[in-house]
Amino acid sequence: MAAVAAPLVTVATGRIDRRIVLAVLIGLVGTANLASAFATSFAIVLVARFLIGISVGGFWSLAGGIALRLVPTKHIPRATAVIFGGVETASVLGVPTGTIIGDLSGWRTAFAAVGILGLTSLACMIFLMPKVPAEQTITFADLPKVFKDNAGVRAGIAITFLVITGHFLAYTFVRPILQGDGIDDNMISALLLTFGVAGICGNFIAGALIAKQLRQTVVCISVLLAVAMVMLALVDTGAVTAGFIMLLWGLGYGAVPVTFQTWILDAAPDTREAASSLYVSAFNLSIALGALFGGLAVDGIATTSVLWIGAALAILPLLAVSRAGRSAAASPE
Numbered sequence: 001m002a003a004v005a006a007p008l009v010t011v012a013t014g015r016i017d018r019r020i021v022l023a024v025l026i027g028l029v030g031t032a033n034l035a036s037a038f039a040t041s042f043a044i045v046l047v048a049r050f051l052i053g054i055s056v057g058g059f060w061s062l063a064g065g066i067a068l069r070l071v072p073t074k075h076i077p078r079a080t081a082v083i084f085g086g087v088e089t090a091s092v093l094g095v096p097t098g099t100i101i102g103d104l105s106g107w108r109t110a111f112a113a114v115g116i117l118g119l120t121s122l123a124c125m126i127f128l129m130p131k132v133p134a135e136q137t138i139t140f141a142d143l144p145k146v147f148k149d150n151a152g153v154r155a156g157i158a159i160t161f162l163v164i165t166g167h168f169l170a171y172t173f174v175r176p177i178l179q180g181d182g183i184d185d186n187m188i189s190a191l192l193l194t195f196g197v198a199g200i201c202g203n204f205i206a207g208a209l210i211a212k213q214l215r216q217t218v219v220c221i222s223v224l225l226a227v228a229m230v231m232l233a234l235v236d237t238g239a240v241t242a243g244f245i246m247l248l249w250g251l252g253y254g255a256v257p258v259t260f261q262t263w264i265l266d267a268a269p270d271t272r273e274a275a276s277s278l279y280v281s282a283f284n285l286s287i288a289l290g291a292l293f294g295g296l297a298v299d300g301i302a303t304t305s306v307l308w309i310g311a312a313l314a315i316l317p318l319l320a321v322s323r324a325g326r327s328a329a330a331s332p333e
Contacts, residue, residue, distance in 0.1 A: 006280035009058025010273050011138050018062055018069070018132040023122060025059040028052075030118025037111035057284065061277040064261045068272065069132050074211075077262065081207020084258040088203045092196030138274050146274045152267025153275050159218060159317040160260050160282045163225065166313030167253055168290025169297070170229050170306045177303055181237045191242055195250035202254025210262045215321050217259050222321075224252030225314040233307035 013021045032048040032055070039045045067079035102110040146153055178188050209217045228249035235241055261279065268275035294306045 004281070005054040005057030006061040006284070007140070007143055007274075007277040009054065010061050010277040011140055011143075013058075013062075013134075014137045014139075014273075015134050017134060018066065019125075019129050022059060022062060022066075022129075023126060025055040025062075026118060026122045026125060028055040029059075030115045030122060032115075033111050033118060034115035037108045037115060057280060061280040062273065064257075064280070065265050065272045065276050066132065068265065069135075070130070077207050077211040077258075080262060081204050081258050084261070085200060085203050085207075087257060088196075088200045088254055092193070092200060096193075136271075136273070138271075142271065142274050143278060146268060146271045147278055150268055150271075150275070153264060153278065155320050155323070156260060156263040156267055156275075157278060157282045158320050159263070160279060161286050162313045162316045162320075163222065163256060163260075164283055164286035165290040165293065166229075166310040167225060167256075168287050169294040169313065170310030171249075171253075172291045172294045173298060173303055173306050174232075177232065177307070178237070178242060180303060181242070183237070183239060183242060187239050187242075191239075191246045194243055195246040195253075198247045198250025199254030202251040203258055205251070206255035206259045210259055214259070214263060214266065217255065218263065218321050219318060221252050221255050221259060222314050222317045224248050226311040228252065229307040229311035229314065233304050233311075 009021070009025070029052055032051040036045050036048040039048065063083060064080075067076050067083055071079045098110045098114070101113055147157065174192075175188055178191065179185075183191070206217050206221075228245050231245050231248075232242070235245075237245065260283075261276070264275045264279045265272050290310075293309070297305045297309055
């Protein structure tokens with residue numbers, strides 16, 4: 001749903017102050033989670049999840065580029081890293097925290113906690129964030145035009161599709177792969193936590209590099225992901241080796257959102273929101289396709305086949321980076 005919502009929300013709210021739009025989307029997430037907590041039927045939960053999908057897609061397409069409007073130019077990479085650092089941290093802490101709350105008090109309490117957290121975030125944003133007037137009016141006709149006319153955007157979308165599809169094609173099945181290597185469930189949980197913490201570090205490392213080394217950072221991401229997947233496929237992994245592999249994998253994937261978002265924003269300085277909406281759509285579509293293709297590979301070939309396919313997809317962006325060139329990426333190297 002987020003893949004469809006990103007361009008829809010961007011176009012539909014083109015004339016509205018971005019602070020207001022973000023506030024509405026955050027409020028919708030909080031309210032929908034509270035509705036799930038007090039739902040009396042599955043239909044209500046389904047509608048609530050639908051609304052959350054719309055909100056998340058729209059929020060991401062706008063929030064990713066909001067740093068450009070809030071800080072001086074020299075601080076944009078760092079500010080963008082802070083924004084996506086929140087995403088990485090939430091990814092690491094959200095699932096285990098929700099699981100603990102659910103185990104202690106039930107799933108309704110977990111949904112209620114997320115809803116309250118969302119509304120608290122809304123209050124903070126209203127008080128702390130300045131007005132951000134809409135810069136331009138976007139139409140649906142602008143979206144394919146941005147993709148068609150901007151080689152840098154096309155390269156960024158292609159890189160996003162390959163890396164994210166490859167990552168989720170393999171990462172979706174990392175638990176059964178590790179179990180197949182004889183690693184117990186408790187250790188796997190620790191390894192996944194290692195992945196998450198490394199992801200937070202990767203986000204901020206990338207934020208420090210992308211201002212002057214954007215293309216090199218993309219290359220490092222591709223290499224780290226591909227090497228981690230190949231190592232997991234080839235090496236007889238014990239806990240220590242698996243920990244090192246998940247560390248590499250986490251560093252690489254953690255750097256993805258801030259790096260790819262910056263690529264898109266640098267490539268389309270005059271059509272940032274339109275380009276960002278295309279990026280968010282490609283990102284979320286790639287998540288779904290990665291899991292789908294991974295399932296087909298596991299059923300048709302073998303569980304470890306997803307590592308080889310994922311590595312191949314992750315390394316292909318090196319071609320796109322080399323062809324895009326300095327001007328397409330708009331990198332200030």
